[in-house]
Amino acid sequence: MVKKKPLQRQASPVPEDSNQLNAEAAHLVEALRQLMLKLYADHLSDDGKTVDYKAMRNSEAFESYCELAVLLQQVDLKSLTKEEKLAFFINVYNALVIHGQIQMGTPKNVWQRYKVSLSEVQPLIHFALNCGGRGCPPIKTYTPKDIDQQLRAAGEAFLAGKDGCFVNIEKKEIHLNQIFKWYKTDFGDTDEKVVQWVLDHMTESLKKKQMKEVLESSNCKIIFLPYDWSSNSLN
Template sequence: MVEDGTVMRGRVMVYSVPGCPHCIQAKATLSTLGVPVCDVDVNKHRELTARLKELTGHSVVQQIFFNNLYVGNNEDLQNLDPERLERLVLSVREEPVPLDAPPVPGENSFDSDGEVDGVYTVQKFGVALPDVEPLIHFALNCGAKGCPPIKTYTPQDIDSQLRAAAEAFLENDDSCVIDSVGREVKLSQIFKWYKADFGGTDEKLLNWVFDHMGASQKKRTLQALLSEGKVKVSYLPYNWSINSTD
């Protein structure tokens, strides 16, 4: 049952990790649909990784199922055709959880807070996503190989630490490539998903990237391109594999 009293026979499964912005966005979107979200912390149950790869063909940190129907990751959810999404929500409302639905550790062991042995939480209400400082994307991430490296930060001089993390990320050719011949800047998908946080337009995004690069040949090349104008922005393939997984 959800907030308005509607009885839900099925469920939506989200396999995620704490602090992952993509996972948070996915769960926020699902909550607005009024469906019960069962959130499984993959960090606590690494044994699920092999089973999820068997079910989906991917070793990633976020997987979404409507009952036994695999949707994909957060990007796939956001890009769902509205009619298909409506059918998926209807299936959760009307159809009970099938026997071949993806696994839930400790199923049927709910405590009074809606948790199952500390493994997943049933979410019933919307989640508000606050505005963020763009640099937070280089510290708060889901641990995928395409994310910035996970590090420990301290309150003292946090801005400098985050700027250093951004510089290191942008210097990596897996995250930022400057093609002077094609007049193109290829960036991590993070800049696409959270483009609004980086200014909302290609021009503002490129200026942000330039301002947060360390002194390097890559920055000098970008400066030359920006001075001439008309620079194309594209996005690199994202590696969703978990860092600890080969």
């Protein structure tokens, strides 16, 4: 449900037609997701890696999104299922990062970027969250239905590309995205366990076969790739 209480003073007025959402959090979440889909379709690159912030800022869809987003502070998350919460937090995180870049500008350092925390550890969310950097996974929206399958697919797609991982078979090196170092405890408490997690979540491919061979060798070396913090702005 959407809580009936005053908005914070810095918030914009609630849209007059907000009652049409039937005071249901799930309805609000879906309405926001549909607006996000519109914004992404119009201003996101095909691979989901860059955003045309300038054009988005001047769009009517973004104005509508800002008005609707005011209601987020009134949402009662207890009324959402586990799957709805997962989709809600991922979608809102990605949307608010874009919102923040438009309203406040590009973050000047790593510490100015957002961090989200969910009640249960779900390693695959790291491949759904986009902090506004070019090294981040692509931006998408997620629905409660089959959310685990959607996250699995996002993880597989990220690991299939060079941003996620790659193998130097001659040097017996496995290169992993910095995400696996920052959130190592989510994937395993040793580098070897992290690589095993990666293998378990990759689709069958030549890269996966080579990674297995390197991991089984006696002098395997695991290297974490530099992260690209440059803005994912299209302009």
